[in-house]
Amino acid sequence: MKTVAFHTLGCKVNTYETEAMQQLMEAAGYRCVDFGEKADIYIINTCSVTNIADRKSRQMLHRARKMNEDAIVVAAGCYVESAKKRIDEDLSIDIIVGNNNKNEIVNIINEYLHDKNENKFIIDINKSSDYEEFHISKINDHTRAFIKVQDGCNQFCSYCIIPFTRGRVRSRKMENIIEEVKKFADSGYKEVVLTGIHLSSYGIDFLDESYNKRMEWLTAREESDEEFVKKNELLNLIENISEVDGIERIRIGSLEPRIIKEDFIKSLGNIDKFCPHFHLSLQSGCDKTLKSMNRKYSADEFYKGVEIIRKYFDSPAITTDIIVGFPGESKLDFEESKSFIEKVKFYETHIFPYSIREGTKAANMPQVDGNEKAKRANILSEINLVNQREFRKLRLGKADEMLCEENFIKDNIEYYTGYTKEYVKVAVLKGELKANDIVRGKIVKFLTDDILLMEKEAD
Incomplete structure (x- = not known):
C-alpha cells in the first residue's frame, strides 16, 4: 500500500480541499501519513496570496523532495496558477495540479504512476465556470465543520492575485451543500462554518445574466433591500442550513462590506442558530487608499453597515483586516485610517504590512518604506489589544x-x-x-x- 502525505498552506478553503483530497486518496486505497514522515507521495496544497506565501510553498515542495528523493512530489493550488513558468523549471516537482482539478487527484496520481510523461493537470482557471465539487464526510476539527460553498472572485482589488489564481465566481449547488451538512450533523457536529474565496458572492452565478450584471459588484443600488434579500442566495443557504436537525450553530467566513443591508441583517437576526461574528474586510479607513485599492465602498458606507449590525444584534463581534503601508499611503492617510478604526471599535483587527504581490497593479505603485510600515502596524496592534480587552469586558456578568x-x-x-x-x-x-x-x-x-x-x- 502506497503512502501519501499532505501539507496545506493558506486559507480555510485550502484546508477543506486538502481534507477532501485526503479522503479521496484513502478511499482509493492509499494510506495517509504525517507530512514529517517518509512517504511515497507528497501533496502540497500551495498558497500564493503574498510573495512570502509563494516562498513558503517552494520551501515545502523542496522539503518534500529532500525527505524522499524517490517520492512523487505534487504541487497543487494557487502557487501553481500564479507561477506556471517557475513551477515548470522546478526539478523538485513531479506533478502540477491546478485549482479546478484537485477533485481528480486519484486519477491524476494513478495516471502518473502508469505513464510518467503526463504530469501537468491545469485548466485555464479564468475561463472555467464550473464549480469543482467535493464531498467530505469527516474533518480534522472534531467540533466544527468547515464547508466550502463558493470559489473564485470577481473583485480585482489592486493588491490581490486571488482572482487570477482562483478564477471567476463559481458557487456550489445548495442541495449538495445541504447534503454534506446533514452528513456532518449525523456524525455529531453541532457547528458548521461556511467558507469561500469571496463568500458574499455565493449564488450570483445562479442568477439570470441581466441580474447577475447588476449584482456583480454587490452594489445592488437600484434594488430595494427587500428585493436584495429575496435574491440573496447566501441568506437562503443559511436559512436552509438552519433547518437541519443537529446543527446548532452556523458561522460564516469573511463578508464583503457592501452585502450588509438592513433587511439582510434583520433576516440573519431571526435565525437563532446564526453566530453574530461578522468579519468585514475593511483594509483601510481612508477613502483615498480604498479607492487606490479598488475597494468599491467608502469608510462612511462601511460604518453605516456596522451600525446596522449593532442595531439587530446585542454586542456582535465585528472583526476586520487592515493593510498598513499600502502604496501611496501617506502619514495623513494612515492617521485617517487609524481614527476610523478607533471609531468602529472592532473586536479584533488582523493587521498586515503591505507586501508586494507581483502581477498586481499595486506592485507598480510607489512603495512605503518598510520601517514605516512596521511602525504603523505596531500602532494598530496596540489599539487592537485595547479593543479586544474592552470587548471581552462587555461579556462579564452576561x-x-x-x-x-x-x-x-x-x-x-x-x-x-x-x-x-x-x-x-x-x-x-x-x-x-x-x-x-x-x-x-x-x-x-x-x-x-x-x-x-x-x-x-x-x-
Missing part, C-alpha cells in the same frame, strides 16, 4: 454559551475551553463535560488575559 473544544489546565484545575457564538474564548470547569458539549452559564471573570471564565448553570 449569560452566554460555549462549545467545548480543548482541555486546559491552570493552577492544577482542569477546564474545557471553547468559543461563544461571538467567537470569544471561554473556559468552564471540566467536571463531567466532554468535547462538543454546548454549555450555558454566566461569564464571571477573566481566567487569563484572553480567556473568560464561565460559571455553568445548574442542570
Whole structure:
C-alpha cells in the first residue's frame, strides 16, 4: 500500500480541499501519513496570496523532495496558477495540479504512476465556470465543520492575485451543500462554518445574466433591500442550513462590506442558530487608499453597515483586516485610517504590512518604506489589544454559551475551553463535560488575559 502525505498552506478553503483530497486518496486505497514522515507521495496544497506565501510553498515542495528523493512530489493550488513558468523549471516537482482539478487527484496520481510523461493537470482557471465539487464526510476539527460553498472572485482589488489564481465566481449547488451538512450533523457536529474565496458572492452565478450584471459588484443600488434579500442566495443557504436537525450553530467566513443591508441583517437576526461574528474586510479607513485599492465602498458606507449590525444584534463581534503601508499611503492617510478604526471599535483587527504581490497593479505603485510600515502596524496592534480587552469586558456578568473544544489546565484545575457564538474564548470547569458539549452559564471573570471564565448553570 502506497503512502501519501499532505501539507496545506493558506486559507480555510485550502484546508477543506486538502481534507477532501485526503479522503479521496484513502478511499482509493492509499494510506495517509504525517507530512514529517517518509512517504511515497507528497501533496502540497500551495498558497500564493503574498510573495512570502509563494516562498513558503517552494520551501515545502523542496522539503518534500529532500525527505524522499524517490517520492512523487505534487504541487497543487494557487502557487501553481500564479507561477506556471517557475513551477515548470522546478526539478523538485513531479506533478502540477491546478485549482479546478484537485477533485481528480486519484486519477491524476494513478495516471502518473502508469505513464510518467503526463504530469501537468491545469485548466485555464479564468475561463472555467464550473464549480469543482467535493464531498467530505469527516474533518480534522472534531467540533466544527468547515464547508466550502463558493470559489473564485470577481473583485480585482489592486493588491490581490486571488482572482487570477482562483478564477471567476463559481458557487456550489445548495442541495449538495445541504447534503454534506446533514452528513456532518449525523456524525455529531453541532457547528458548521461556511467558507469561500469571496463568500458574499455565493449564488450570483445562479442568477439570470441581466441580474447577475447588476449584482456583480454587490452594489445592488437600484434594488430595494427587500428585493436584495429575496435574491440573496447566501441568506437562503443559511436559512436552509438552519433547518437541519443537529446543527446548532452556523458561522460564516469573511463578508464583503457592501452585502450588509438592513433587511439582510434583520433576516440573519431571526435565525437563532446564526453566530453574530461578522468579519468585514475593511483594509483601510481612508477613502483615498480604498479607492487606490479598488475597494468599491467608502469608510462612511462601511460604518453605516456596522451600525446596522449593532442595531439587530446585542454586542456582535465585528472583526476586520487592515493593510498598513499600502502604496501611496501617506502619514495623513494612515492617521485617517487609524481614527476610523478607533471609531468602529472592532473586536479584533488582523493587521498586515503591505507586501508586494507581483502581477498586481499595486506592485507598480510607489512603495512605503518598510520601517514605516512596521511602525504603523505596531500602532494598530496596540489599539487592537485595547479593543479586544474592552470587548471581552462587555461579556462579564452576561449569560452566554460555549462549545467545548480543548482541555486546559491552570493552577492544577482542569477546564474545557471553547468559543461563544461571538467567537470569544471561554473556559468552564471540566467536571463531567466532554468535547462538543454546548454549555450555558454566566461569564464571571477573566481566567487569563484572553480567556473568560464561565460559571455553568445548574442542570
